[in-house]
Amino acid sequence: MTVNAIRQRPGLYIHVPFCAAKCPYCDFYSVPLSAYASGREAYLTQTCRIIRHLPEEFPGFSPDTLYLGGGTPSLLGAEGLLRILETASEVLRIPADGEITLEANPGTVDFSMLRTLRQGGFNRISFGVQSAEASELAFLGRRHTAGDSRQAVQWAWEAGFPHISLDLMLGLAGQTRETLARSLDFCVSTPADHLSAYLLKIEPNTPFFRRQVQNLCPGEDGQADLYLAAVEGLEERGFRQYEISNFARDGQYALHNLKYWEGTEYLGIGPGAHSYWAGRRYSIPRDLKNYLAAPSLAGILEDEGEGGTLEEYLMLRLRLAEGVRASELNRRYPSAGCWEELCRKALPFKQAGLLSLSPDPEGGFIALTPRGFLVSNALIGKLLF
Numbered sequence: 013m014t015v016n017a018i019r020q021r022p023g024l025y026i027h028v029p030f031c032a033a034k035c036p037y038c039d040f041y042s043v044p045l046s047a048y049a050s051g052r053e054a055y056l057t058q059t060c061r062i063i064r065h066l067p068e069e070f071p072g073f074s075p076d077t078l079y080l081g082g083g084t085p086s087l088l089g090a091e092g093l094l095r096i097l098e099t100a101s102e103v104l105r106i107p108a109d110g111e112i113t114l115e116a117n118p119g120t121v122d123f124s125m126l127r128t129l130r131q132g133g134f135n136r137i138s139f140g141v142q143s144a145e146a147s148e149l150a151f152l153g154r155r156h157t158a159g160d161s162r163q164a165v166q167w168a169w170e171a172g173f174p175h176i177s178l179d180l181m182l183g184l185a186g187q188t189r190e191t192l193a194r195s196l197d198f199c200v201s202t203p204a205d206h207l208s209a210y211l212l213k214i215e216p217n218t219p220f221f222r223r224q225v226q227n228l229c230p231g232e233d234g235q236a237d238l239y240l241a242a243v244e245g246l247e248e249r250g251f252r253q254y255e256i257s258n259f260a261r262d263g264q265y266a267l268h269n270l271k272y273w274e275g276t277e278y279l280g281i282g283p284g285a286h287s288y289w290a291g292r293r294y295s296i297p298r299d300l301k302n303y304l305a306a307p308s309l310a311g312i313l314e315d316e317g318e319g320g321t322l323e324e325y326l327m328l329r330l331r332l333a334e335g336v337r338a339s340e341l342n343r344r345y346p347s348a349g350c351w352e353e354l355c356r357k358a359l360p361f362k363q364a365g366l367l368s369l370s371p372d373p374e375g376g377f378i379a380l381t382p383r384g385f386l387v388s389n390a391l392i393g394k395l396l397f
């Protein structure tokens with residue numbers, strides 16, 4: 013299957029803003045569940061209410077992917093998660109063969125819960141494994157062990173999940189090519205068919221930032237070395253890179269996430285979630301109380317401006333290993349006439365090994381190489397301006 017073969021129905025993202033505790037590097041919006049005794053029930057009631065209003069507010073919205081991310085969605089329990097899925101399936105007519113993904117942390121699931129979720133319609137699960145090394149997990153402040161990860165994946169497989177994805181982190185304190193290779197071996201020894209590998213980024217307003225943890229981590233060159241080792245190591249182990257940070261076995265791409273990079277519409281529900289709908293981008297404030305008091309989704313969206321511009325399309329599309337296709341670019345932006353200009357600007361970077369390029373106006377393409385992905389922001393900026 014190629015990326016272009018993906019169906020173009022919209023996606024639905026639901027942000028679950030609860031975690032057992034806050035990890036010291038994390039910038040996602042989440043609050044400790046224990047601090048909100050009644051928060052779980054209030055969140056579930058409000059989220060199902062918002063979903064029921066979607067057909068009036070967003071006529072024609074009929075997604076074929078649903079992604080419950082967070083936060084730690086598994087903390088809602090099987091009953092809570094199925095309430096959301098059943099409401100969305102009924103109201104929005106999500107097809108039974110659509111991609112229905114749940115994010116979960118190892119250590120927050122058991123076999124019985126996973127079997128209930130699978131029987132209820134979830135068909136993809138993504139575990140935040142991060143590393144198979146005890147010292148790296150301790151550095152990240154994670155509460156699970158590699159043994160928890162192995163057990164969780166095994167349970168998901170036995171419960172019948174056909175698609176399992178694992179998250180890994182790169183650029184950790186003390187991480188070397190050897191420890192990374194052990195984490196890669198760990199992941200590929202499981203039934204997972206998809207892996208995401210993200211470089212640790214120290215965000216402001218996190219404990220890691222305040223503690224200046226970047227001084228303990230590999231520098232720019234070390235990070236680049238680990239990233240390229242991950243790309244090569246995963247290719248050797250049968251996982252093909254299809255996006256800057258994403259790899260799949262046997263073409264099992266994450267269909268929901270592909271919608272983000274392909275410029276397909278999606279709606280996001282929950283505090284901190286983003287939407288792209290009818291040519292505009294929106295966000296919901298990162299505030300649980302505000303979310304719980306919202307009259308509806310349209311009543312809480314903040315307008316982030318125009319979406320779907322040529323610049324945005326190129327920035328998103330160049331994240332994919334497949335890159336930008338001349339035919340698709342000309343079809344989407346017929347008056348832009350920019351293909352030749354883009355090729356002219358890209359040529360020096362081809363010679364530097366940062367991208368591959370075929371200038372043919374029909375079958376041509378521009379695609380970043382793994383070395384190009386490492387400097388993608390600067391490189392895409394040079395192609396655009």
Ligand code: SF4
Pocket residue numbers: 030031032033034035038039040042082083084117140
């Ligand atoms: S479990 Fe995930 S979302 Fe929650 S604090 Fe840790 S990294 Fe952030």
